[in-house]
Structures are given as structure tokens and as C-alpha cells.
Amino acid sequence: LAKTTQPISMDSYEGQEVNITCSHNNIATNDYITWYQQFPSQGPRFIIQGYKTKVTNEVASLFIPADRKSSTLSLPRVSLSDTAVYYCLVVNFNKFYFGSGTKLNVKP
Amino acid sequence: NAGVTQTPKFRVLKTGQSMTLLCAQDMNHEYMYWYRQDPGMGLRLIHYSVGEGTTAKGEVPDGYNVSRLKKQNFLLGLESAAPSQTSVYFCASERGDSGYYEQYFGPGTRLTVT
DSSP, X not given: OOOOBOOSEEEEETTOOEEEEEEOTTOOTTOEEEEEEEOTXXXXXXXXXXXXXXXXXXXXXXXXOTTOSEEEEEESSOOGGGOEEEXXXXXXXXXXXXXXXXXXXXXX | OOOEEEXXXXXXXXXXXXXXXXXXXXXXXXXXXXXXXXXTOOEEEEEEESSTTOOEXXXXXXXXXXXXXXXXXXXXXXXXXXXXXXXXXXXXXXXXXXXXXXXXXXXXXXXXXX
């Protein structure tokens, strides 16, 4: 099971682009990478999933280099409401691991 | 379409008491999960199910039991509550399709054991 390493916390300002990088050196061939967002007193919410290269949806982009040993979640033009904990997971069927996540603090 | 619901939202137990947490999903998902989250920590998997009638242990299963008699429901039981089980409990469901790993979470149950 590939565990992940993320920064404990990050600060940003409204309107900036935020990039959160996750390390997963032991990722296996069939593993995918997913990211979740969690607000206080709520369950996590799925943001994005990727296997390789770049994936983009309406809220974020996910960049995965060719060796897949890391990934970067990109949040464009963050607002105060993006203050939350962001979790990177390596998943394969029912095998996954929620680490401690990255606490993103967006300042006005 | 309510998604994933959890009952109850809050509960206070005395040490040694028992209780059952109910999770229900209306998305016809195959996989269901129970997690616990302690203050300032990430989620830890307690038990999970990959289909009706199946259950399996996760990372921290001791002190808990589960059952999945119906596809839409996943029950988490505490037979003899301990203060160390004070936590927020989240249930989640997932389609179970290969290559698609989006989990849908419930709102959580805040349990305090005194």
C-alpha cells in the first residue's frame, strides 16, 4: 500500500493559485491518485482523480509526472471558502490510505 | 436523492454501554466504509464492505463490529464503549467500479464516551 507525504500546512491569499504537492514513491502500476477536501465538521468531498499526465475539472487540476512518484493539486484563484484540509490518496479498489492531509489557510 | 445519511448525529454513552450507528445510501453503491476521525487527525478506516453480506477489517477494527444485510445499509456496532472510542464517525459509499474511486461521505456522527 503506497502511503503519501504532504505538507502539514500552507498559507495563501485570495486570488492566488495554490499548488499542493504529494509524494507517493511506492505507487503501483494499477494505483490511481485521488484528492479530497474536508471542511470542519463535515465529511470529505472528492475533488479529482488521475492516473497520469494532467486532469482538469471545474474546480481543480491534477498534474502527475511520468514517473508517477508525486502529484500536484492546483487550485486556481482561491477564495476564503477554500480554507480546508486537502487529502491526497493513492487508491486501488478498496486499498487506500488517508494521511493527515494539508491544512490550507486562505487569507484575505 | 439524499446521498449518504447517518443516524444519529450526536450520541453520549457511558463506558460499557453499547450502541449501533446506521449508515444508509440511496445510490446503489457496492462498497461502503466506516471511518473514525480524532481531533486534528486524518481518517482511519475501521471496517468496510464490498457488497451485500460481506465485511472486512480496516486499519483500526478492534472494539467494533459491522453488518451489511442490505446493500443500502451498513451498520457499525460498539459492544462495550470505551473513552478511547470518543471520535467522529464517518460513513462513505463508492460505486465499486474498477478505475473509479470517488467516495461519497455522510455528515458524520459525533460520539462521546464518558
